[in-house]
Amino acid sequence: MGSVAMDLKARIPSGPLEQKWDRHKFELKLVNPTNKRKYTVIVVGSGLAGASAAASLGELGYQVKCYCFQDSPRRAHSIAAQGGINAAKNYQNDGDSVFRLFYDTIKGGDFRAREANVYRLAQISVDIIDQCVAQGVPFAREYGGVLANRSFGGAQVSRTFYARGQTGQQLLLGAYSALERQIAAGTVAMFPRTEMLDLVVVDGRATGIVVRDLVTGAIATHCADAVVLATGGYGNVFYLSTNAKGSNVTATYRAYKRGAAFGNPCYTQIHPTCIPVSGDYQSKLTLMSESLRNDGRVWVPKSARDRRVPGAIPESERDYYLERKYPSFGNLCPRDIASRAAKEVCDEGRGVGETGLGVYLDFADAIKRSGEATIRERYGNLFDMYQRITGENPYQLPMRIFPAVHYTMGGLWVDYNLMSTIPGLFVLGEANFSDHGANRLGASALMQGLADGYFVIPYTLGNYLAGLKPGINSPDAPEARAAERETVARIERLLSGRGTGTVDSFHRELGRIMWDDCGMARSADGLKKALGLIPELRDRFWHEVKVPGAGEGLNQSLEKAGRVADFLEFGELMCQDALHREESCGGHFRVEHQTPDGEAKRDDDRYCYVAAWEYRGEGAPARLHREPLAFENVKLTTRSYK
Amino acid sequence: MRIALRVWRQRDREDAGRFVSYQADDVNPDMSFLEMIDVVNERLIGQGEEPIAFDHDCREGICGSCSMVINGRPHGPHQGTTTCQLHLRSFADGDTIIVEPFRARGFPVVRDLVVDRSAFDRIVEAGGYVSVSTGNAPDANAIPIAKPVAERAMDAAQCIGCGACVAACPNASAMLFTAAKVSHLGLLPQGQPERDRRVLAMVRRMDLEGFGGCTNFGECTAACPKEIGQWTIARMNGDFLAASIRDLEEMNLRDEPG
Ligand SMILES: Cc1cc2nc3c(=O)[nH]c(=O)nc-3n(C[C@H](O)[C@H](O)[C@H](O)COP(=O)(O)OP(=O)(O)OC[C@H]3O[C@@H](n4cnc5c(N)ncnc54)[C@H](O)[C@@H]3O)c2cc1C
Numbered sequence A: 001m002g003s004v005a006m007d008l009k010a011r012i013p014s015g016p017l018e019q020k021w022d023r024h025k026f027e028l029k030l031v032n033p034t035n036k037r038k039y040t041v042i043v044v045g046s047g048l049a050g051a052s053a054a055a056s057l058g059e060l061g062y063q064v065k066c067y068c069f070q071d072s073p074r075r076a077h078s079i080a081a082q083g084g085i086n087a088a089k090n091y092q093n094d095g096d097s098v099f100r101l102f103y104d105t106i107k108g109g110d111f112r113a114r115e116a117n118v119y120r121l122a123q124i125s126v127d128i129i130d131q132c133v134a135q136g137v138p139f140a141r142e143y144g145g146v147l148a149n150r151s152f153g154g155a156q157v158s159r160t161f162y163a164r165g166q167t168g169q170q171l172l173l174g175a176y177s178a179l180e181r182q183i184a185a186g187t188v189a190m191f192p193r194t195e196m197l198d199l200v201v202v203d204g205r206a207t208g209i210v211v212r213d214l215v216t217g218a219i220a221t222h223c224a225d226a227v228v229l230a231t232g233g234y235g236n237v238f239y240l241s242t243n244a245k246g247s248n249v250t251a252t253y254r255a256y257k258r259g260a261a262f263g264n265p266c267y268t269q270i271h272p273t274c275i276p277v278s279g280d281y282q283s284k285l286t287l288m289s290e291s292l293r294n295d296g297r298v299w300v301p302k303s304a305r306d307r308r309v310p311g312a313i314p315e316s317e318r319d320y321y322l323e324r325k326y327p328s329f330g331n332l333c334p335r336d337i338a339s340r341a342a343k344e345v346c347d348e349g350r351g352v353g354e355t356g357l358g359v360y361l362d363f364a365d366a367i368k369r370s371g372e373a374t375i376r377e378r379y380g381n382l383f384d385m386y387q388r389i390t391g392e393n394p395y396q397l398p399m400r401i402f403p404a405v406h407y408t409m410g411g412l413w414v415d416y417n418l419m420s421t422i423p424g425l426f427v428l429g430e431a432n433f434s435d436h437g438a439n440r441l442g443a444s445a446l447m448q449g450l451a452d453g454y455f456v457i458p459y460t461l462g463n464y465l466a467g468l469k470p471g472i473n474s475p476d477a478p479e480a481r482a483a484e485r486e487t488v489a490r491i492e493r494l495l496s497g498r499g500t501g502t503v504d505s506f507h508r509e510l511g512r513i514m515w516d517d518c519g520m521a522r523s524a525d526g527l528k529k530a531l532g533l534i535p536e537l538r539d540r541f542w543h544e545v546k547v548p549g550a551g552e553g554l555n556q557s558l559e560k561a562g563r564v565a566d567f568l569e570f571g572e573l574m575c576q577d578a579l580h581r582e583e584s585c586g587g588h589f590r591v592e593h594q595t596p597d598g599e600a601k602r603d604d605d606r607y608c609y610v611a612a613w614e615y616r617g618e619g620a621p622a623r624l625h626r627e628p629l630a631f632e633n634v635k636l637t638t639r640s641y642k
Numbered sequence B: 001m002r003i004a005l006r007v008w009r010q011r012d013r014e015d016a017g018r019f020v021s022y023q024a025d026d027v028n029p030d031m032s033f034l035e036m037i038d039v040v041n042e043r044l045i046g047q048g049e050e051p052i053a054f055d056h057d058c059r060e061g062i063c064g065s066c067s068m069v070i071n072g073r074p075h076g077p078h079q080g081t082t083t084c085q086l087h088l089r090s091f092a093d094g095d096t097i098i099v100e101p102f103r104a105r106g107f108p109v110v111r112d113l114v115v116d117r118s119a120f121d122r123i124v125e126a127g128g129y130v131s132v133s134t135g136n137a138p139d140a141n142a143i144p145i146a147k148p149v150a151e152r153a154m155d156a157a158q159c160i161g162c163g164a165c166v167a168a169c170p171n172a173s174a175m176l177f178t179a180a181k182v183s184h185l186g187l188l189p190q191g192q193p194e195r196d197r198r199v200l201a202m203v204r205r206m207d208l209e210g211f212g213g214c215t216n217f218g219e220c221t222a223a224c225p226k227e228i229g230q231w232t233i234a235r236m237n238g239d240f241l242a243a244s245i246r247d248l249e250e251m252n253l254r255d256e257p258g
């Protein structure tokens, strides 16, 4: 068991599940309205979580500084979310409720998330939709003028709100407009093209960040009374993923190195419906929204190495394997299950396309049933995107899809107040570990990001600040000076390399190791192999990498180099976590732990806990702390979608 | 396939800038345009040279980061496509392609193909929002909105803020960008209370940022990767005129001796 030094208290309020959050809100300390402007809060990130937090905190009167590495806050990775956002509005009268959304999320996460957090998320979900509509987010509507819903990602009720295939974009533009309004009001100062490279911790509290201005190259320390990280997920540790190119782990990993525990780093979501890799030059993978599974049927040929074009394969020789294996959920079974099933048929040699790493997603029946016009109305922009990328027309040929890294459930460990193990450091959105357990349900990330930013942090941050004297943190503190010096030295070291290897070549190599051994199927042998290969690769990186240009001015190679250097350390932590968890749960599939028919086998006696890892210095193995998970309102069952 | 590139290189805002030729050999038709630049950059770095700087992030046509003028057209030859969604199958073996940054007074060059588009943020800051603080919202279904109206608003709201409209316009005008936001909010009931103030403030800011006027060339819509229509500009002009008149009337009322 872990040391006593690390405080892993989840601070879950007492009382019945349905009353915890309301009671907690009442018990939280408040900052006097006239005092709020004396407090400065740093928010790193301008995605759904960061923008909603920065705007809401600004509205309350705090002085907020908000950061992003893109040229505009509106370009944060959240912009790319397609499918939708869940909320327990029960507008469809189809049996949804806060409790059902809570239950689906807990079960979908394979019983590896905290009950109290997830329940709060389901409660808040309804307020999010109200807020977004009031901002002018143009959600899809019915002819009667009310909001439309669809069923998404394996849910048996229609609770997903959407704006064509651009839900993330519209939600982010809503949060961004609220943010711009606060910038105009003078409560938020925005720092675009500015990257956080380290966290400053003084006397055990988070007091600021070290940043690099990506245009001038200047390094500076910015101080505040509290720091909020909303820096997104780390799927790009695999090099190829559906994440935007810039998504990275640096902010959270640097915080980890300064003492914040990292929760469940190995929990990764592999999304079943992405466009397959087409060559070595591939720079990223493109998601085809899950909503396509509402109308598309997934199949492969029954026999291995069947090279016929899809149209030449008769019905009787096709295997609609999801419908066969999971008759009650069929094509709509959860992501982890659909991904693994695709891998399985490809491993059997039944994969399609040139590489054999693909399965068909076929709309022929849907087009026959509803007509091409209807399908075009539903998915037109996705079909166009598919055609642009592959050069194939999905109205005529089935799409080819394959699983790809999509989302990371792991993240910095936080308590019920979303505070990390470092007092004053809060973590929101995909960057924290909190609500999705070992597998996230579709349309739940947008919900969580906005819940954290609009409706949780405005309350819980006040409770922390209320006990603090404002404005006492200075960039001249010895710890701040030291962090800044270390950042400068690291940049110098990256630039001084005499080698010829490009940053991307190392990143690709790391990605291959992670995908092979810490991807869809993991084994002790593979993970041990990876744990040998990663330090070797890291060592080569520092000796052989070439980062051209200087520290001054815009230098995109240098930006990438810093991020990849962190991935090269972080990958090891992921493998270590995956190796220690001797069970299969959600997206974490250990081949040693499966049922005879290949389904994930959990071990609730030994692993019903959150793994929170503590950094213990260069070269020393991270230390494991456990936060036991108690299930008082749901029964732990074997997830079955058969 | 083999592609010859002539790429604009410029160290920083002050530098005069120049075209430099590169050869992209061994590229293939399934590659995206940005992947071709990646390949060229990998080679440059290997030779100890500085790679071509360009903005990009999602590579899915939605974040609005990528911003290149390809053979004289923002985002290249196709209608409704961003640079990151353009593939080499749209070019022929042996082609020479000219790549430049988005050029406009409102978009100073930062380096190579990277430009400063922060003026767009300032236009939104001027009024591109509904003033509703967190927690103030009524139930989402309390205000029904007819489907065609919601769809129309969505047509305008799709703008990705890339700036191709400005780069395409002979006057480097930001009308389409501004009109898209004004129309999105102006069509919806939520946007009505601030409709006048919004259009006046955003248009004023747009002028202050050094963007040119609109003389109805329509190049902006042709270049727009989301194909935002000219109707938004007509709509904004109408709104602007109405708001200006109401503004004047109000001023007159205020000025009347009490
Ligand atoms: C293609 C795709 C489709 C998706 N579709 C859906 C969907 O339909 N429904 C759903 O619920 N979820 C979906 N998701 C998941 C969801 O979009 C993300 O989990 C969510 O948007 C993350 O939001 P965030 O605010 O936590 O982080 P992000 O949006 O990733 O924002 C991170 C922010 O942090 C900043 N940042 C990061 N590091 C630093 C640093 N070191 N210094 C300064 N700034 C930094 C970035 O600039 C950015 O502003 C999808 C994801 C992908 C990849």
Ligand code: FES
Binding pocket: B055, B056, B057, B058, B059, B060, B061, B062, B063, B064, B065, B066, B082, B083, B084, B085
């Ligand atoms: S990189 Fe995002 S739109 Fe092109």
